[in-house]
Every structure is written in C-alpha cells, then in structure tokens.
Amino acid sequence: MIKSFKKNIKGILIEGMTLSAALLIIAIVVVMITVIVIGGKEQISWEFLTSFPEDGMTKGGIFPAIYGTALLVIIMSVAAVPFGTITAIYLTEYAKENSIIAKTIRFAVRTLAVIPSIIYGLFGLGFFIKFVGTSVDNTFLGGQLKWGQPNILWASLTMALLTLPVVIVSVEEALKTVPRDLRAASLALGATKWQTIWKVVIPGSISGIMTGTILAVSRGAGEVAPILFTGVAYYVATLPASLSDQFMVLGYHIYVMTTQSANVDKTMPIQFGTTLVLLALTFILNISAIILRYRIRKKKTD
Amino acid sequence: MAHEKIQTENMFLHYGSKLALNDISIQIPEKKVTAFIGPSGCGKSTFLRSLNRMNDLIDGVKIEGKILIDGINIYDNNIDVVTLRKKVGMVFQKSNPFAKSIYENVAYGPRINGVKDKKQLDEIIETALQNAAIWTEVKDRLGDSAMGLSGGQQQRLCIARTLAVNPEIVLMDEPASALDPLSTSKIEELIVQLKEKYTIVIVTHNMQQAARISDLTAFFYLGELIEFDKTKKIFTNPEKKQTEDYITGRFG
Amino acid sequence: MTNKTQKGKRSKSSDSGLIDITQKKFRWSDYLAEKIIRGTAFLSIAIIVLIFFFVFRESLPIFSTAKSSAKTEASAENQATQETYGEVTDTPKAQDVQETYGEVVDISATADSTSEAYTVSAGSGFDDNQTALKSILTKDWVPVSQKPRYGILSLIIGTFKVTIISMLFAAPLAIMAALYTASFAGKRLKEIIKPTIELLAGFPSVVIGFFALMVLASFLQEVFHYDTRLNSFVGGIAMGIAAIPIIFTITEDALTAVPKTFSEASLALGASKWQTAFFVILPAATPGIFAAVLLGVGRVFGETMIALMATGNAAQMGLNPFESVRTLAATIGAEMAEVVFGDTHYNVLFLIGSLLFIFTFILNAIAEFYVKGKLMKRIQGK
Numbered sequence: 001m002i003k004s005f006k007k008n009i010k011g012i013l014i015e016g017m018t019l020s021a022a023l024l025i026i027a028i029v030v031v032m033i034t035v036i037v038i039g040g041k042e043q044i045s046w047e048f049l050t051s052f053p054e055d056g057m058t059k060g061g062i063f064p065a066i067y068g069t070a071l072l073v074i075i076m077s078v079a080a081v082p083f084g085t086i087t088a089i090y091l092t093e094y095a096k097e098n099s100i101i102a103k104t105i106r107f108a109v110r111t112l113a114v115i116p117s118i119i120y121g122l123f124g125l126g127f128f129i130k131f132v133g134t135s136v137d138n139t140f141l142g143g144q145l146k147w148g149q150p151n152i153l154w155a156s157l158t159m160a161l162l163t164l165p166v167v168i169v170s171v172e173e174a175l176k177t178v179p180r181d182l183r184a185a186s187l188a189l190g191a192t193k194w195q196t197i198w199k200v201v202i203p204g205s206i207s208g209i210m211t212g213t214i215l216a217v218s219r220g221a222g223e224v225a226p227i228l229f230t231g232v233a234y235y236v237a238t239l240p241a242s243l244s245d246q247f248m249v250l251g252y253h254i255y256v257m258t259t260q261s262a263n264v265d266k267t268m269p270i271q272f273g274t275t276l277v278l279l280a281l282t283f284i285l286n287i288s289a290i291i292l293r294y295r296i297r298k299k300k301t302d
Numbered sequence: 303m304a305h306e307k308i309q310t311e312n313m314f315l316h317y318g319s320k321l322a323l324n325d326i327s328i329q330i331p332e333k334k335v336t337a338f339i340g341p342s343g344c345g346k347s348t349f350l351r352s353l354n355r356m357n358d359l360i361d362g363v364k365i366e367g368k369i370l371i372d373g374i375n376i377y378d379n380n381i382d383v384v385t386l387r388k389k390v391g392m393v394f395q396k397s398n399p400f401a402k403s404i405y406e407n408v409a410y411g412p413r414i415n416g417v418k419d420k421k422q423l424d425e426i427i428e429t430a431l432q433n434a435a436i437w438t439e440v441k442d443r444l445g446d447s448a449m450g451l452s453g454g455q456q457q458r459l460c461i462a463r464t465l466a467v468n469p470e471i472v473l474m475d476e477p478a479s480a481l482d483p484l485s486t487s488k489i490e491e492l493i494v495q496l497k498e499k500y501t502i503v504i505v506t507h508n509m510q511q512a513a514r515i516s517d518l519t520a521f522f523y524l525g526e527l528i529e530f531d532k533t534k535k536i537f538t539n540p541e542k543k544q545t546e547d548y549i550t551g552r553f554g
Numbered sequence: 555m556t557n558k559t560q561k562g563k564r565s566k567s568s569d570s571g572l573i574d575i576t577q578k579k580f581r582w583s584d585y586l587a588e589k590i591i592r593g594t595a596f597l598s599i600a601i602i603v604l605i606f607f608f609v610f611r612e613s614l615p616i617f618s619t620a621k622s623s624a625k626t627e628a629s630a631e632n633q634a635t636q637e638t639y640g641e642v643t644d645t646p647k648a649q650d651v652q653e654t655y656g657e658v659v660d661i662s663a664t665a666d667s668t669s670e671a672y673t674v675s676a677g678s679g680f681d682d683n684q685t686a687l688k689s690i691l692t693k694d695w696v697p698v699s700q701k702p703r704y705g706i707l708s709l710i711i712g713t714f715k716v717t718i719i720s721m722l723f724a725a726p727l728a729i730m731a732a733l734y735t736a737s738f739a740g741k742r743l744k745e746i747i748k749p750t751i752e753l754l755a756g757f758p759s760v761v762i763g764f765f766a767l768m769v770l771a772s773f774l775q776e777v778f779h780y781d782t783r784l785n786s787f788v789g790g791i792a793m794g795i796a797a798i799p800i801i802f803t804i805t806e807d808a809l810t811a812v813p814k815t816f817s818e819a820s821l822a823l824g825a826s827k828w829q830t831a832f833f834v835i836l837p838a839a840t841p842g843i844f845a846a847v848l849l850g851v852g853r854v855f856g857e858t859m860i861a862l863m864a865t866g867n868a869a870q871m872g873l874n875p876f877e878s879v880r881t882l883a884a885t886i887g888a889e890m891a892e893v894v895f896g897d898t899h900y901n902v903l904f905l906i907g908s909l910l911f912i913f914t915f916i917l918n919a920i921a922e923f924y925v926k927g928k929l930m931k932r933i934q935g936k
Contacts, residue, residue, distance in 0.1 A: 011828035018734035021727045022743075025798055026750050032757070032765050032795075039768075083594055090595030094588065096361055107922060108598040114849060114918045115911060116856020118883045119609060122890070122907040126608035130895065161601055168598070181398035184356060185460070189411040189467050190388030194587040199410070200400060215756075222758025225858035225883075229891040251760040251859075258767055259863060275764050279757070286756035290749055372572055382578045389573040470573060 043273030068247035073217045075156035081213050084167025092175040113165035117225040124158030124230035153243035155231030163216035174208015211292045218285035224251040250278040307332040307501045313367035324525045335502040337516035344522040346505045350473050354390035391469035395476040397456035399448035404440050407448045411467035434462035435492045454485025474504040490515050513537050521545045613904035695869040697899045704902045708869040712879030719790025720854045725847050728801035736809035737831035755799035763863035766792030780876035787875045789865030793857050797850040808842020841928040845921035852917045858887040882906050
C-alpha cells in the first residue's frame with residue numbers, strides 16, 4: 001500500500017513537473033504577446049501605418065518600414081519559392097530515396113536551415129555585393145559604384161537563401177501526400193514524367209507550396225541579421241524606387257529605435273507599436289500556415 | 303486461337319536478390335479476356351505490371367527474357383515507354399481518379415496526346431464514358447468532382463479514362479476487389495463487352511469472377527506459371543494437381 | 555470507338571493500324587525539365603560550398619603577412635589623423651558601461667569621421683595582419699584603436715556563457731514539456747501546446763530581443779538584484795526562449811518515434827504511465843533529445859539580434875552570469891556595417907563568421923549522422 005502510494009506520489013510529481021514546464025512555455029508566449037499588445041495598441045492608427053517617420057524618428061509613422069518589408073519578402077519569394085519547389089520536386093520525384101545525391105542534398109538543406117542567419121549576411125556581403133555586384137559594376141558600368149553596395153536586391157536574395165530550406169521542407173511534405181496511385185495512373189495513360197508532375201503532382205500540392213511560401217515570408221519579414229549589412233538602412237527619406245536602393249524594414253527599425261536612438265524613452269510608444277505590427281504580421285502569416293498545414297496532414301491521413 | 307497479342311519467352315523477374323517471376327512463357331490472344339489467378343504473392347500482379355513496364359518505376363526490378371507485344375520486345379532499347387503505355391492501358395486495384403472533374407479525368411489522356419479541339423474532346427469523352435457504361439450516370443454532371451462518385455462509379459470512370467487514350471490492350475489489376483457485389487457485376491459485364499475491341503488481361507483474386515468473365519485463365523504459384531488454358535478447362539479439368547488444389551479451395 | 559474520334563490519333567499509328575512503339579521519341583519538355591530540376595537541386599549543395607568559400611575567403615587576408623600596397627599608402631596618408639583619434643577610440647573600459655550597443659561604433663561616430671578612423675586602424679603598417687593574427691587568441695577585443703587588438707577569447711567565452719545559460723534554462727523546460735505532450739497530455743491540451751510552440755517558433759528574434767530588453771531585463775533585475783541590467787543571464791534566458799521550439803519539436807518527434815510496442819510492453823508488465831515515460835520512452839529517445847539540444851545550441855550560438863539587444867555587448871572574460879558579455883555573432887552584427895571593406899577588422903569579422911559557420915556545421919553533422927545512426931540502432935535493433 002505504502003509503496004504504491006509512494007509510486008503514485010512520484011508519478012504525480014513527474015506529471016506535474018512536466019505539465020508545469022509546458023504551461024510555463026505557454027505562459028511565456030502569452031506574456032510576450034500581452035505585453036506587446038498592451039504596449040503597442042495605443043500607437044496603432046491608420047496614420048501610424050501610412051506616414052513617414054518625423055523629427056529624427058521620434059514621431060510619425062512607419063510606412064517606409066512596412067513598404068520595405070513587403071518589397072523584401074516579395075522579391076525574396078520570387079527567388080526562393082521556385083527554387084525551393086524545384087528542389088523539393090527533385091527530391092521526391094527524381095532522386096532515388098537512398099541515393100547518395102539525395103542524401104547529400106537533404107543534408108545540405110538541413111545544414112542551410114541551421115546556419116546562423118548572420119552568416120547569410122556575411123555571405124550576402126562577400127558574394128552578392130563584393131563579388132557579383134562589384135563585377136557587374138566593373139564590367140558594365142566602368143567601375144561606377146551601383147551594384148557593389150548594399151541594396152534591396154542583394155538583401156532579398158540573401159533572405160531567399162535563408163528561407164530556401166523552409167520552402168523545400170514544406171513543399172516536400174506536400175508532394176509526399178500526393179498518392180503514388182495517381183502518379184501511376186497518369187503514367188499508365190501515357191503521360192511523361194514531366195506531364196505527370198506538372199498536371200497531377202504540382203496541382204495536388206499547391207496548398208503545400210502555399211504553406212511553404214507563407215512560412216518563408218513570415219521568416220523573411222522577421223529576420224534582421226542577414227540584411228544588417230546587405231541593404232537595410234537606418235533611415236531613408238524616400239521609398240526604394242529601384243532594386244539598387246537601400247530600404248527600411250520593420251525588424252531593423254525596432255532594433256534601431258531601441259538601441260541606437262538618442263532618446264529611447266521618448267520613442268517607446270513607437271517601438272512598441274512597430275513591434276506589435278511586426279508580431280501581428282508574422283502571426284497572421286504563421287497561423288494561416290499552421291491551418292493550411294494541419295489541413296494537408298489531415299488529408300494525408302484520410 | 304486468334305492472333306497472339308502478347309507473348310513472353312522465358313521471362314524472369316528479380317526484385318533485388320529475390321526471384322519474383324521464374325521462367326514465364328505465355329501467349330495471350332487478341333481480343334479475349336485472359337485472367338491471371340493465384341494466391342497473393344504468387345507474382346500475377348507483378349507480371350501484369352511488366353506488360354506495360356510499370357515495374358520500371360520500382361527500384362531494384364530486373365527483367366530477363368522477352369516480352370513481345372505484336373512481336374516486338376517491349377524491353378528493347380529502342381522502345382518508347384510512353385507510347386507503349388498508351389498502347390497498353392491499365393486499370394488499378396484501387397480506383398484512383400484525379401482530384402478534378404469527371405470531364406477532366408477522362409480528358410486527361412487525350413489532352414496529353416495533344417487533342418485540343420473542344421468538339422473532338424467532347425466526342426472522345428462521351429464515347430469513352432459510354433464504353434465504360436457510366437455515361438448515363440454522369441452525363442448531367444460532367445463538371446462535378448470525380449471524388450464525389452461512388453467507389454464503383456469511380457472505377458468505371460478510371461476505365462473510361464483508360465479507354466479515352468484508345469489503347470489496344472487493357473490491363474486490369476483486381477479492378478473489382480474493393481467494390482460491392484452490385485458494382486462488381488457491372489464491371490464484369492463491362493469487361494465482357496470490352497473484349498470486342500480490346501485485349502483484356504485481368505488479375506483477380508476471385509475465382510468465380512475468372513470463371514465468369516475470362517476466355518483463358520493462367521494459374522500462377524510462387525512466381526511460376528503453373529497452368530494456362532481455356533478457362534473452362536482450367537475450372538473443370540485442370541492438368542496440374544496444384545491448380546486443382548487451388549481451384550477447389552485447398553489452399554490460397 | 556468511332557472512326558471519327560480515332561482520327562486524331564491515326565497519325566501515331568503504323569500502317570497496320572496498331573500503335574507503333576519502336577520509335578523512341580525525344581521529348582524536349584521532359585528533357586529540359588529534368589535537366590533544370592536536377593541542376594536546381596544541386597544548388598542547395600552549391601550554396602553551402604559557396605557560403606563557406608566566400609565567408610572564409612574574406613577572412614583569408616589575415617593569414618597572409620603582406621597586404622596590398624594601396625592599403626599601406628592609405629594608412630600613410632592618415633598617419634596624422636591616427637594620432638588624433640587613436641586615443642579617443644582606444645577606450646576598452648568604456649565597454650563596461652551598461653546598456654551599450656556595439657558602442658565601438660558609437661565612439662568612432664563621435665569621432666566624427668568613421669571611415670577615417672577605421673582606415674587608420676587598418677593601416678597600422680606592414681605587420682598589421684601579423685599582429686592581428688597574434689592577438690586573436692588574447693582576451694582584448696579592441697578593434698578600433700591605435701593598436702587594434704582582435705582578441706576573440708572574451709567573445710568566445712561570452713558566447714559560451716550565454717549558450718550555457720540559455721541551455722540550462724531552455725533544455726529542461728522544452729524536454730519536459732515535450733515529454734508531457736508525448737506521454738501524458740490529452741488530446742485537447744496537445745492541441746493547445748503544439749500550435750503555441752509553432753507560434754513561438756514564428757516569433758522574429760528581434761521581437762524576443764525587444765521583449766527581453768524592455769520587460770525581461772527589468773523583471774529579472776528586480777528579482778535577482780544585480781547591477782548590470784543587460785547581461786549574459788538576460789540574454790541567455792531570451793535566447794533560450796528562442797531555442798525552446800527547436801528543442802521541443804525535435805524531442806517530441808524523437809519521443810513519438812519510439813515504437814508503441816516499447817511502451818505497451820512496459821505497461822503490460824505493470825509499470826505505470828510515468829514509469830513507462832521516464833524509464834522506457836525517455837531513454838529510448840535520448841539520441842534524439844541529444845540532437846535536439848545540439849541544434850538548440852546551434853540556434854543560440856549564432857543568434858545575433860537577441861545578443862545585440864539583451865546581453866549588454868561588453869567584451870568581458872568573467873564567469874559571473876550577471877555581467878555584460880559580447881557574443882561572436884553580435885560582434886559581427888554590430889561592427890560589420892561600419893568597417894571599411896578589406897580592412898583587417900573586416901577580415902577578422904569574417905574569420906569569426908567562419909568559426910561560427912564551422913561550429914554550427916559540425917553540430918548539425920553530429921546531430922544528423924551520429925545521433926540518427928544511434929537512434930535507428932536503438933529503435934530498430936539494426
């Protein structure tokens with residue numbers, strides 16, 4: 001009796017401990033959201049979202065940062081989504097499951113996913129700006145400095161590399177949910193492999209490609225480290241008009257306002273407001289991705 | 303016996319290190335229904351899939367010997383597998399319509415063959431659906447998703463889809479095994495009608511089904527072709543003891 | 555089928571009326587698609603190689619003793635300014651001031667001619683790289699000075715300090731939560747916990763950094779009563795929050811991958827739910843959990859924004875968790891935007907980047923190969 005009671009106590013303790021760990025994590029998330037929402041909600045207004053910063057960024061809105069973030073993720077998606085999708089198609093449709101090539105690519109993708117984002121920034125600087133950009137300037141512009149410096153194109157491409165694994169993993173998961181039977185049916189009708197992929201496999205995994213895109217966009221919208229020295233600017237008075245312009249971004253704006261600003265207290269409301277906007281943006285994106293993904297997984301088990 | 307449509311000579315199939323088909327030689331006549339029977343794992347489905355080279359998709363499958371269709375070895379180097387599969391259509395065990403409309407399912411084959419003309423497409427689709435005995439059931443809702451059809455209807459749609467490509471041979475891999483008796487009998491009726499135009503090879507688990515619909519029956523056991531003869535003969539007076547044991551239900 | 559419908563296909567048939575299969579067709583679309591797809595897929599491997607190549611390449615000059623003469627000339631021109639600004643920038647003690655953000659940069663900004671000041675440090679002469687290389691394994695990180703010193707020891711120690719703190723916080727929390735989710739949680743609770751974690755995974759690190767800076771730092775200071783508001787403890791906790799989703803997800807995957815037969819056997823022997831969870835499932839999944847922690851370490855090790863915002867950014871050697879530290883990644887983040895391309899300082903920052911890259915690469919490789927092999931062995935007995 002006593003022994004089993006002791007056992008029980010232990011069981012309750014362990015279950016209780018693990019439960020409190022789970023609850024603590026939830027609590028952290030809730031607290032973070034609450035603090036940011038409370039701190040930022042007063043600041044949110046149509047004007048805040050649509051006007052330029054004023055008075056050395058101590059007043060005014062964050063429109064250039066929103067615009068820059070949107071532009072960044074659009075250019076990034078244009079680069080990352082096709083490449084990621086194609087790689088995923090290779091892995092599921094062309095590569096043999098256990099071939100060395102497939103294994104190497106998978107390892108490469110997972111490594112890309114864990115490389116610190118700041119390294120991407122260094123790569124963007126060393127490769128896009130100093131290598132590609134400078135070469136372009138020297139070859140086509142006679143050495144005039146245009147592409148050999150940070151700009152939105154290089155920043156977006158750097159971000160695209162960072163988000164590539166996100167796209168690949170999501171699309172691969174979706175491609176795998178397309179039943180083998182359907183591929184066989186298409187081939188048995190005399191379709192070629194590419195016709196099968198184009199007409200059966202890809203339409204069947206559109207939602208997965210969308211999930212991948214949304215997750216990538218959400219990641220790209222929030223990351224700051226890779227663009228610190230590949231294109232983002234502290235403050236620019238005009239919106240980026242060409243790919244060789246610098247731009248502002250929400251995440252960097254938060255960083256700048258909290259750490260580099262002359263009067264941190266005075267800009268506190270703007271900081272909270274900007275953080276809330278960024279958080280809301282990534283939330284909406286993430287939640288829609290989560291919903292989409294649960295649907296795909298459900299479809300798989302059906 | 304009529305013209306030999308399909309003919310294999312000393313065909314062996316290895317799956318990895320395992321011998322799955324051992325020295326199969328068979329001659330399948332044109333415009334007849336030929337049934338393959340035998341216990342699960344006897345190689346009958348594997349053999350069927352060799353006839354339109356669907357086994358190519360599986361890693362580690364190696365085939366030796368000859369498989370001739372109209373006298374041409376389909377494993378020769380100069381064979382166009384894509385065209386081969388148009389010539390030799392296939393209906394699968396589980397109905398597998400695409401997640402598209404009924405119309406688009408049947409239109410899939412003609413479209414990839416380059417049929418673009420809407421009128422011509424409509425005609426092909428109507429004929430295929432009629433030939434698959436499903437036209438009256440779906441003619442008013444061709445735009446509906448194929449996924450909304452019943453299992454038996456889906457399978458007939460898959461048959462229509464195969465017919466729309468206008469093949470010469472239709473391979474059927476247990477096409478009625480997942481269906482209720484009523485749908486099964488509809489499919490069986492259909493198969494008997496189809497042999498007027500097509501050479502049909504059907505794998506079935508159901509011996510009564512083989513007896514009902516086929517002209518010839520081949521009995522496979524452990525990767526070997528034990529006996530192949532007129533269906534009547536196989537079911538009334540088999541030569542081999544193993545065949546008799548299987549037919550009379552002593553194993554399998 | 556009517557003759558009419560067959561018309562379209564007649565062209566494909568031979569004279570006998572049978573479809574001819576002996577004409578091997580060349581299909582451009584298929585050929586091109588395969589080539590493009592294959593080529594693109596190799597891109598991911600190429601990127602890794604390129605990343606390593608370019609990051610490492612930019613750090614290479616530091617290993618060569620001779621620098622381009624142009625650099626030396628530039629430095630000669632700036633000899634005068636060097637003396638003026640040297641003293642201003644050579645103030646390592648200034649870094650002890652709390653709540654500074656990459657203030658190496660700020661100081662030089664006050665010197666009012668950033669680029670000049672840096673060119674000065676770059677051009678300390680012919681043996682600049684040698685001294686730089688020699689100074690790497692010292693503890694003084696004073697990149698902007700008359701005699702720049704690039705001792706990354708304090709940065710490494712700072713990074714490890716933060717990493718250890720964050721793992722001490724995040725690993726037990728995430729592993730226990732994963733154990734709860736995998737072994738005890740009912741369906742409804744699971745449906746709350748898992749999406750919450752996914753949501754947390756989607757938090758931009760700059761938002762977590764902001765939270766740490768604005769709220770967590772003050773809160774923790776109030777609780778623990780230490781002097782420096784921003785320090786490795788605050789940074790560690792904040793980065794731990796960022797690492798929780800990774801550790802949780804991989805641990806949970808490892809726990810659920812343990813075959814049901816294991817736990818069923820245990821339950822059938824009369825073990826209770828918690829005993830099964832603790833003595834059967836958890837041990838079977840240890841390699842996976844180990845991998846989870848490794849990847850968590852990788853995440854924290856390379857985290858930049860949180861480090862910049864919450865650790866105080868002073869390069870110090872001490873082991874006190876309540877002191878400000880400066881991590882490797884934060885150093886790159888804070889200083890790279892302000893250095894002169896090709897400068898020694900620039901090269902050293904790339905060298906730090908190479909170190910980070912190699913370290914995370916190795917961590918991932920261990921997690922991937924060693925751990926996976928072990929896990930397979932344990933679960934499948936192969």
